[in-house]
Amino acid sequence: MTVAQQTSTATAQGAPAVGHRASLIVQGGDRVGIVATVGSLLSGHGANILALDQYSDPHTGAFFQRTLFSRDGLQAALPELRQELADRLGPDLSFTLRDMSVPKRVAVFASKSDHCLLDLLWRHRRGQLPVSISMVISNHPDTAEEVRTFGIPFFHVPSMGPDKSKAEAEHLRLLKDNVDFVVLARYMQILSGDFIHDVGVPIINIHHSFLPAFIGAGPYDKAKERGVKLIGATAHYVTEDLDEGPIIEQDVVRATHADTAADLKRRGADVERDVLSRAVLWHAEDRVIRHGNHTIVFA
Known part of the structure; x- marks a missing residue:
């Protein structure tokens, strides 16, 4: 089965198309509410979280999170998502947001x-x-x-x-x-x-x-x-x-x-x-x- 066929099959079964997926990496100083902030922000933009991994280092106080999500009309929504992430996360957290359809x-x-x-x-x-x-x-x-x-x-x-x-x-x-x-x-x-x-x-x-x-x-x-x-x-x-x-x-x-x-x-x-x-x-x-x-x- 080709990649295109696999994608078509997954979409037919209800999974989001690859072209609508994005990854969000957040890292910086740990604090209460980061996961909740990211989750509420994405859901507020109509995004569906597909996978979420996070790790807090008890020795350094550093926080790391990878979120994979889908959203219809993703490319058009990315600029607004980036701006709101910068506003909500603040200067002590850095992030990267990438359209996964672009290898x-x-x-x-x-x-x-x-x-x-x-x-x-x-x-x-x-x-x-x-x-x-x-x-x-x-x-x-x-x-x-x-x-x-x-x-x-x-x-x-x-x-x-x-x-x-x-x-x-x-x-x-x-x-x-x-x-x-x-x-x-x-x-x-x-x-x-x-x-x-x-x-x-x-x-x-x-x-x-x-x-x-x-x-x-x-x-x-x-x-x-x-x-x-x-x-x-x-x-x-x-x-x-x-x-x-x-x-x-x-x-x-x-x-x-x-x-x-x-x-x-x-x-x-x-x-x-x-x-x-x-x-x-x-x-x-x-x-x-x-x-x-x-x-x-x-x-």
């Missing part, structure tokens, strides 16, 4: 390893990732033909030597006003602080969870030598502190003494695919709220 635009960066890249493209084609993939950018041309079979533009931008400024300038040119976030699908290059700042959108990375224990080439060979019992992967937002950004998702699988380094690498690739796809999905659906160097994930 987030994403650029995928890759190198020679194609398992995460092709998995994202396959899930997208199957309707499992509610995003618009604007382009794939790679520092190697190896995956160009496979990417183009998915109907996705492919750009080869070489990045050799210690000076990445020319490549990053081309990246910024391609990305400018075309994407809402970037995914590093095993892109084996370190991004500069200037690029992270200038790109102006969130960047999601995937890496094996051996870091920082097995830094550098051949991590699975090093893991085999150490006799590891767990292998896994971590998806996180990119910051200037290498591999230390807010974590979105993690997973592990068990390993034994009988596993070869090739076995570990194969099983690690499976975990990387699953972890990255979940992170991309949750970000696309506004389920992840960044707060300092950690995240609240309403999965």
Whole structure:
């Protein structure tokens, strides 16, 4: 069944059409009545709340809420909703309000390893990732033909030597006003602080969870030598502190003494695919709220 057929079926059964759905993220200092304020405001505008998740941090006093709601004539109502939310919530709470019928635009960066890249493209084609993939950018041309079979533009931008400024300038040119976030699908290059700042959108990375224990080439060979019992992967937002950004998702699988380094690498690739796809999905659906160097994930 296609996405369009699924939407049509859901609407026929009485569920709201995707085009009428919005997400509302509220965060800030906790106080009495935030949930009630949001609920009464939305109901006063004829909105139907489909899902609501909230979390209050007892240690910091911070409040986080994700609300998914539907409303007829949503796009026309958004400006008035935004103004009333700003008036009712006050300056100590911030919010984002987004029409869910407009998918987030994403650029995928890759190198020679194609398992995460092709998995994202396959899930997208199957309707499992509610995003618009604007382009794939790679520092190697190896995956160009496979990417183009998915109907996705492919750009080869070489990045050799210690000076990445020319490549990053081309990246910024391609990305400018075309994407809402970037995914590093095993892109084996370190991004500069200037690029992270200038790109102006969130960047999601995937890496094996051996870091920082097995830094550098051949991590699975090093893991085999150490006799590891767990292998896994971590998806996180990119910051200037290498591999230390807010974590979105993690997973592990068990390993034994009988596993070869090739076995570990194969099983690690499976975990990387699953972890990255979940992170991309949750970000696309506004389920992840960044707060300092950690995240609240309403999965």
